[in-house]
Structures are given as C-alpha cells and as structure tokens.
Amino acid sequence: MATLPSTAKAVIIGGGIIGCSTAYHLAKLGWTDTVLLERKKLTSGTTFHAAGLVGQLRSNANITQLLGYSVDLYNKIEEETGLGTGWKMNGGLRLACNQERWTEVKRQATTAHSFGLEMELLTPQEALDLWPLMDASDLVGAAFMPTDGQANPSDITQALAKGARMAGASIFEDTKVTDLEVEDGKVRAVITERGRIECEKVIVCAGQWTRSFAKRFGVNVPLVSMEHQYMVTEPMNVPGNLPTLRDPDRLCYYKEEVGGLVMGGYEPNPIPWAADGIPEGFHYTLLDSNFDHFEQIMEQALGRVPGLQTAGIKTLTNGPESFTPDGNFIIGEAPELRNFFVGAGFNAFGIASGGGAGMALAEWASKGEPPFDLWSADIRRFGRPHFDTDWVRTRTVEAYGKHYTMAWPYEEHDSGRPCRKSPLYDTLKAQGACFGEKLGWERPNWFADTSLGETPKDVYSFGRQNWFAANAREHRAAREAAILIDQTSFAKFTLKGSDALSALNWICAGNVDKPVGSLTYTQLLNDHGGIECDLTIGRVAHDEFYIVTGTGFATHDFDWISRNIPRGMNCQLFDVTSSYAVLSLMGPEARNILQQVTRDDVSNDAFKFGTIRTIGIAGCPVQALRITYVGELGWELHLPVEYAQTVYAALMQAGADHGLINAGYRTIESLRLEKGYRAWGSDIGPDHTPFEAGLGWAVKLNRNLDFKGRAAVEAQRSGGVKKMLAGFIVDPDTVLLGRETIYRNGKRVGWLSSGGFGHTVGKSIGLGYIRDPGGVTEEFILSGSYELEVATERVRTQVHMTPLYDPEMLRVKA
Structure with missing residues (x-):
C-alpha cells in the first residue's frame, strides 16, 4: 500500500x-x-x-x-x-397530464430559453413517438431537452x-x-x-x-439520510437510445438499462433512515427492499408503462441518500x-x-x-433551526415528498412550524395573518379580512392567487394612508470597537464615515465588484454601528463581514437578531401616527431621511430608522422584544383614525417593484456590480478612500458594462414570476430576475438584466423594442429605467 x-x-x-x-x-x-x-x-x-x-x-x-x-x-x-x-446524451422527456402541470412545463421551457438551453414542447403524439413504451392517453403535452442524458x-x-x-x-x-x-x-x-x-x-x-x-x-x-428505491427490470426490448423520462404527475422517473427499464420515484410519505446514526462499517451496502412501500409508485408506473405488468423484476434497489431541507x-x-x-x-x-x-x-x-x-x-x-437534526429531518421529509409535486409560485413549507416567532405572532394570527417562513421565522405574508369571507391560507395557482385582493388592499393603504409590518425577523448585528469605522469603510462600498445618528445604505463588494451583501448601517456611537440585513442572509452576511475585517483591527461583531423586534410604519400618514405616540419631534426638519434616533414610545426606548423599502414616508422601529406588544398596541390605537392597517411581506414585494428597489438574491448578488444594477450612486468613488472592490467598479465606471438592470411592464392579465425571457429587437438578451404586480400602476412589473457583449448603456436600452416570453408566449412590454412610482413627484408612470 x-x-x-x-x-x-x-x-x-x-x-x-x-x-x-x-x-x-x-x-x-x-x-x-x-x-x-x-x-x-x-x-x-x-x-x-x-x-x-x-x-x-x-x-x-x-x-x-x-x-x-x-x-x-x-x-x-x-x-x-x-x-x-456509460454516458449517453439521449435527451430527457418531461410529461404533463393536466393543465396546471402543462402551465408549469411551459414556464420551465421559457426558463430553459432564458438560460440558453434548448427545450422543445411536444404534442402527446410527438412524445409517444419518442417514448413508445408509454400509454399517452392522459397526456396534455410534454417537454423534451435533447442535451439531457444518463x-x-x-x-x-x-x-x-x-x-x-x-x-x-x-x-x-x-x-x-x-x-x-x-x-x-x-x-x-x-x-x-x-x-x-x-x-x-x-x-x-x-x-x-x-x-x-x-x-x-x-x-x-x-x-x-432518506431511503430511496428504484426497480430494474429484466430485458424487455427497450431501445438503447430511449430518452430518460420524468412523469411528475405520477411521481416516477425512467431510464433504459441493458434493454430493460430503471423505474423509481418520490413517494409523498418517504422513510428517513439512520435517525440514530449510520451503522459502523456501512459501505457497498443496500437496505432491504420495501415492496409494500414501493407499491404506491408501482401502481402509478403501471398506468404509464403497461409493459411493466409482464416484465420480470431483476432488482428493487433500496439505498439511503442524503437529502436537505x-x-x-x-x-x-x-x-x-x-x-x-x-x-x-x-x-x-x-x-x-x-x-x-x-x-x-x-x-x-x-x-x-x-x-x-x-x-x-x-x-x-442555513441558520439556527438547522442545528437541530430533528427539525432538519422533519423539513427534509416534506421536501423529499415535494420532489415531483407542482412547484407553485410563492409556495411555503408547512413542516417544523412554528419555530421562531415574533412576540406579536399570536396577536397578528388573531387578526387574520397568513404566515410564511424564512430561516425558521414566522412572518406575516398577508392579512385576511374575515368580514369579506377571506381565509388566511394560501391557495396556490399559476394565475392570480387567492391573496391578490388582500395584497391590493394593503398596497393601497401604504400609498394612501399607512401600514404596519412586523419585520422582527430582520438579521441585526452590532460592530463595536475603536477600529469599527475603519473596518466598515474598507468593507463597504458606501461611505459610513458620517456623524453619529446617520444611516448608510450600502453594498459590500467582492474583488470583482460583485455585490456580496446589501444592507443598512446606522452609526449609533463613535465606535459602534448597527447593521440590518435580510432575514435569510443572517449567516451569510455575518460571515462575509467577519472574515473581511482587516487583520489586527480592534472591533467585534455580534449577532443581536433575537434581542430586537422591528415594526415598520410606512405610508403618507406615518408621521402623523408616530407623532401621536412620542414626545420626540419627528418632523422632517428634526428627523431627516437617512438618520437613526432613539425616541420614546409608551415607556420604550425605540431606535427609529427613517428609511424605506416601499417608496413611502416611514420608519423602521427597532425595540427590545419585551416592549413589542405595548408599542404595537400604541401605534394601532393612534393609527385608527389615519387608516393604519396591518400588512405583510407580499405587499413589501409589490411596493418595492413599483419603486424599482433591488432584492439581493434575485436582482443583485455576487455576479452583479453596482453600476450594472443602477446602484453606482451608492459607491464612494468620489472620495479618496480605498475599499474592497474599488478597482473593479472604477474600471466599470470608465469602461462601461455589458449588462444593466431595467424595468418592464406588461398588461395586468399577464402574470410575471421571474425568469421570463427578455427579447430586444427580436434577440434574446436576458431574463427577468423578479416579477410581480403593481397595484398603483395597475400593471405586471418585472426587473431584469439586458445583456450585450458590445456594451450596454441606458440609451441602448431605451432605444430597443422589447418582448417578454411568458410560458412560451411572446408579449409586448415597455421598458423603463426610472421608478414607476415617485411619491414626492406625485406621479405614476404606466
């Protein structure tokens, strides 16, 4: 050896x-x-x-x-x-047996086109010609990707x-x-x-x-670990060039093997394995075949491939594999x-x-x-809930069972909930909140009005979903009166120490060297100028900063900041997420409501946009951040969790005469799309720079300060970019979800990174990057004629480079 x-x-x-x-x-x-x-x-x-x-x-x-x-x-x-x-590029077929699945397949085909893949939509007969072993009597259609294989x-x-x-x-x-x-x-x-x-x-x-x-x-x-089974048949004259086949409505997949078929699937009631640990010496080892459990998959398969009824079964392989939540x-x-x-x-x-x-x-x-x-x-x-193996297993069982179920837009997981709750969870639930979940946190997505017969439960669809009217109601309140949103799940950090300012000014593309009480919206860049984090930083003391970022980015952003603090600098980063509740008060009536519950002056002259101050509300010291992600006057109110119920009640009581209502995260999304605010993880990320994303104004290139990524963004400012984020609007009957293909003058130039509906403009809205190897400018974008491919259909669209909604100018463009 x-x-x-x-x-x-x-x-x-x-x-x-x-x-x-x-x-x-x-x-x-x-x-x-x-x-x-x-x-x-x-x-x-x-x-x-x-x-x-x-x-x-x-x-x-x-x-x-x-x-x-x-x-x-x-x-x-x-x-x-x-x-x-054994590699064969024999292509892959995906079947659709009902209209909703066919819509999903058509949207997948558009996604493939967006990403530059060839995916063809087939009639039932064309699918049968490619896969003659199947019964195609229930098919609505199929999709074929010729570069898939086995x-x-x-x-x-x-x-x-x-x-x-x-x-x-x-x-x-x-x-x-x-x-x-x-x-x-x-x-x-x-x-x-x-x-x-x-x-x-x-x-x-x-x-x-x-x-x-x-x-x-x-x-x-x-x-x-989860048990996963598949069956191998004896030879049954299966042609060697037969494409792989996925039949999600029957939860099955197939491939050819030595003239026979391999058939497996994803049952809705999977069996976890080795909950108490993997046995010592487990290798080249299979589990006992579980024919009883596989019967549900077998019944589905027999309906699709009648020849299986007489085929000999060579093996039923049961092997454990690792799955994630x-x-x-x-x-x-x-x-x-x-x-x-x-x-x-x-x-x-x-x-x-x-x-x-x-x-x-x-x-x-x-x-x-x-x-x-x-x-x-x-x-x-991942985050805190994922340290608990029992919680991970519970969620993973659900994820496994959904492997072939419909991938609905806005779909939420049901298992392992509730896990992390705001102090207001029960109060909001009693008021009709329909909750979603992010990193274990329960977050209100929308509020049902029971007097209108609404039920706080999502009903999924590829069209307008059942919460569309509630979203419109909350959206209008934000534009015309005021809304209150529980955003306690925000990830929140403090950076303290004598070198905190120097460290942040190296890490941040924006300038945080501002007076105590200032807020900075900034990106954190990698060496290529890509946006690694997108967050808000408040200077609360000479040597202390309060950092706020999205719920799902708690682990990622904490890691990025901590690993990029220059060696030898004296500062410490702490995660204080669980210490503070957050109530976001937004809308044109926000100041009138806030002034009723505090003796502090919150007038525009006394409390300017982009500042952070401690104010008193109902005996609670509240860190009030004057900032917005919805395009309206408003404040994020950060307060110790033990005061959440008291402050919430005071605000709701004061807001009763001003039209204040509860609102959820789906309304944040529709509001931010109208304003053109970017979302990290979709519109911006490590592959996008501030100048590509329209955020060059937030970068401190006019100051003689070095920062991580400066050289890359300086080169882009002088040399130009080859992609740039733009906005799109289409008629309200067209549902935009993201990943729809963008065509400029008939040529594919990108895809939507976000999609939704703007209730103020009354149109469907998308954001997406327009790409051209010769360079992209605002003039280039505005000079083109555009279409979007939505579920394989082309629709005309208007492009824009400025917000659709601007409250200060009191204008709506559509």
Whole structure:
C-alpha cells in the first residue's frame, strides 16, 4: 500500500462522484499535491447505487449552468481517460397530464430559453413517438431537452478518479479519517488511521456521513439520510437510445438499462433512515427492499408503462441518500471553520451535479471564491433551526415528498412550524395573518379580512392567487394612508470597537464615515465588484454601528463581514437578531401616527431621511430608522422584544383614525417593484456590480478612500458594462414570476430576475438584466423594442429605467 504524504495542499475526504470530481478539477488547476482519502472503496458510499439520470434545468441560472458543465465534462471524460462511463446524451422527456402541470412545463421551457438551453414542447403524439413504451392517453403535452442524458455512476466516478491521477492528484482507498487538527479557527491537518497530513484546505465530500463528521468540529451541514428505491427490470426490448423520462404527475422517473427499464420515484410519505446514526462499517451496502412501500409508485408506473405488468423484476434497489431541507445541495466554505469546505447533500441528483459541483468546489478552495454566484446552494443559507437534526429531518421529509409535486409560485413549507416567532405572532394570527417562513421565522405574508369571507391560507395557482385582493388592499393603504409590518425577523448585528469605522469603510462600498445618528445604505463588494451583501448601517456611537440585513442572509452576511475585517483591527461583531423586534410604519400618514405616540419631534426638519434616533414610545426606548423599502414616508422601529406588544398596541390605537392597517411581506414585494428597489438574491448578488444594477450612486468613488472592490467598479465606471438592470411592464392579465425571457429587437438578451404586480400602476412589473457583449448603456436600452416570453408566449412590454412610482413627484408612470 502506498505511503501517505505528510503534507498536501488540499485533502478531500470522500471518494464518491463529488470527491473524485473535486480532485480532478483541483489537479487540473495545478494543485497536483491534492490528496483524496476514501475510508473504504471509491463509490462505496451512495454513488454506487445512484440511478444516474442527468437533467440540467433548474430554476436558478447558475445551478443550471453548473449542471450544463457536468454534461460538457461527461461528453469528453471517456476520451480523455480511456475509461467507459456509460454516458449517453439521449435527451430527457418531461410529461404533463393536466393543465396546471402543462402551465408549469411551459414556464420551465421559457426558463430553459432564458438560460440558453434548448427545450422543445411536444404534442402527446410527438412524445409517444419518442417514448413508445408509454400509454399517452392522459397526456396534455410534454417537454423534451435533447442535451439531457444518463450515465453509469460508478464508471463515471472511476473515470474522474483516473483523470485526477493523470493530472497529478493522489487517491488513497481504505484510509479512514479519524480527526482534524484545528488551530486558531483554521484547519491545520487531517489525522487518519495511517498517519497525519498537514494541509491548507480540507474538502469534505462524505455524502450522508458529512453532517456527523462536520459536527465534531462545530460545522453545521443540514442533511439527513432518506431511503430511496428504484426497480430494474429484466430485458424487455427497450431501445438503447430511449430518452430518460420524468412523469411528475405520477411521481416516477425512467431510464433504459441493458434493454430493460430503471423505474423509481418520490413517494409523498418517504422513510428517513439512520435517525440514530449510520451503522459502523456501512459501505457497498443496500437496505432491504420495501415492496409494500414501493407499491404506491408501482401502481402509478403501471398506468404509464403497461409493459411493466409482464416484465420480470431483476432488482428493487433500496439505498439511503442524503437529502436537505430545501432540496438544494450544500457547497462552500463553512462559516464556522476556516479552510473547511463542504460538498454534500445532493438530493438524488449528485450524478447530474457531479462534474459542475466538483469544478465549483475546486475553484472555491483554490481561489477563495466560487466561479459564479451559487447562493441557492451555499452552506451559508442555513441558520439556527438547522442545528437541530430533528427539525432538519422533519423539513427534509416534506421536501423529499415535494420532489415531483407542482412547484407553485410563492409556495411555503408547512413542516417544523412554528419555530421562531415574533412576540406579536399570536396577536397578528388573531387578526387574520397568513404566515410564511424564512430561516425558521414566522412572518406575516398577508392579512385576511374575515368580514369579506377571506381565509388566511394560501391557495396556490399559476394565475392570480387567492391573496391578490388582500395584497391590493394593503398596497393601497401604504400609498394612501399607512401600514404596519412586523419585520422582527430582520438579521441585526452590532460592530463595536475603536477600529469599527475603519473596518466598515474598507468593507463597504458606501461611505459610513458620517456623524453619529446617520444611516448608510450600502453594498459590500467582492474583488470583482460583485455585490456580496446589501444592507443598512446606522452609526449609533463613535465606535459602534448597527447593521440590518435580510432575514435569510443572517449567516451569510455575518460571515462575509467577519472574515473581511482587516487583520489586527480592534472591533467585534455580534449577532443581536433575537434581542430586537422591528415594526415598520410606512405610508403618507406615518408621521402623523408616530407623532401621536412620542414626545420626540419627528418632523422632517428634526428627523431627516437617512438618520437613526432613539425616541420614546409608551415607556420604550425605540431606535427609529427613517428609511424605506416601499417608496413611502416611514420608519423602521427597532425595540427590545419585551416592549413589542405595548408599542404595537400604541401605534394601532393612534393609527385608527389615519387608516393604519396591518400588512405583510407580499405587499413589501409589490411596493418595492413599483419603486424599482433591488432584492439581493434575485436582482443583485455576487455576479452583479453596482453600476450594472443602477446602484453606482451608492459607491464612494468620489472620495479618496480605498475599499474592497474599488478597482473593479472604477474600471466599470470608465469602461462601461455589458449588462444593466431595467424595468418592464406588461398588461395586468399577464402574470410575471421571474425568469421570463427578455427579447430586444427580436434577440434574446436576458431574463427577468423578479416579477410581480403593481397595484398603483395597475400593471405586471418585472426587473431584469439586458445583456450585450458590445456594451450596454441606458440609451441602448431605451432605444430597443422589447418582448417578454411568458410560458412560451411572446408579449409586448415597455421598458423603463426610472421608478414607476415617485411619491414626492406625485406621479405614476404606466
């Protein structure tokens, strides 16, 4: 057996497809002293029993790009290494058996077109011609993606392993990792049964073992094991070029294998596995076949493929796989431990993700950042509830059961709720609140008026949903009177210390060197000028700042700020989210209402926009931030949680004569779209710069101060940009949800990053980037003629570069 090296640049733990792909890509990047350690044999964890379907389309452009990279790699790895992979680009079919599913499929086809993928819509007969084994009598239509395919998981992993060795990486099987050495919050070495390896980076690709291993070192990886079954038939004259097939209305998938069929599915009542821990020595091991549980999938499949009734069953494979609470995989550097990277939780599409995920992990580890924005899969998207394995398992069972159910717009999870509650939860619930959930927090999405027969429960649809009228009511109140929104779930930090100002002025693109009592809306940029965070900072003392960001970004933004404080600076960052409730009072009557409950002067002269002051309300010291995300006069009122009920009651009582009503997050969304405010995670992110997003005004380039990302945005200011955010409006009958394709003068130039409805303008509104390799300017945008593709249909649209709604000018443009 080969001797382990004593040092390595990177050590990868886990020899499945993700680990081998990461080793392959690190070696290709020149990290030839990369070592991969597998406790048993390559593929012996879960890779060996994967079904091997490779689909590309996801709702996120960059995840789709990552999966497309896998296809490109699988097309060439066999020639590169000389090892067969079983890769066939035989295309993929997706069926629709009712009108709602057909709408979903058409919207998926538009998403594919937005991301540059070919996806064809087929009639039932055309689908039957491609897949003659099925009964197509109930089909409404189908979609076909010719570049999808299938692979043999073990073979493709061995090919990647050989490619890694050919590029200089070392792979050691039968080498169990027993411990890590950690020093000053960083990984220093890996300890194995065969010796110690000092290293710069550790990349854990240990599949369903990752959570328990990472937990030993304080790292949270929210995944659990679930049983997943598929059946393999005896040969039944299935043609070798048969496309893969997904039949979501029957919860089933199919692929050809040696003249037979592989058929599996995602049952609504999945079975978690190994709740008390994975058995010692579990490898190359399957679970007992559960024919009773699989019967529900089998019944659905027999209706689709009548030939299964007489086919012989070769095997019913039951293998545990790792799944996550939101159905997306987990990738990136752990916020809890420096130089500790994770690639795990692939929700039964690890083979489809393998090539791209390995590439992304390798880039991330070697260059300190991913190749593009991977927020939807980033390990930092999780928070406090995800430390509890029971909560993770409860939510993951629901996510697994929804794998093939309709992906409704605005759909909320039901499991594990309520978890984190504002002090006002019960009060708002009694007043008709319909809650959504973000990072465990219960947040009011909208309020039902029971006198109108409304029920506070979402009824999902691809058209206007049942809360549309409530949203309109709250929206109008914000524009004409006032609304009160419980935004307690905001993530809130304090940065204290003698160097707090210097640290923030390095991290922030905006200037925070302002007098005590000032607010700064700013972006935090990476070295390419991309927007890593989008937040508000209040200077509350000479050496103390109060930082507010979105609910879902608590872990991500805390991590970004803390890791970018320059070494040696004296300041400390604290998460104070749970200490403060937040009530946002917004609307033209907001000042009159606020003045009734406080003796402090809140006139415009005394309390200007962009400032923060402590005022008294009903015996409570309230930090009042004069700022808005809805385009109206208003304040965010931040107060200790024990005062929430008292202050809420005082405001509602004072507002009774001013038209004040409760409002929810869906109204924030419709209001901000009219005003053109950007949302991080959709309209802006690490792949977008301030000048591309129309936020150049918030960057301190006119001051002689260096800050992270300055060189990149300076170059853009002088050299121009190749994409720019614009707004779009269409007739109200057209429902915009995001990802609709943008056409300029008949040419595809981008897609919508956000979509919704503006009740003041009475139109559907979208935001999206217009792209052109020759450069994009405002004049270029306004000189074009535009269409949007919505569920494969082209509709005319108007473009705009300024807000549709401006309360100070009292104008509405439409």
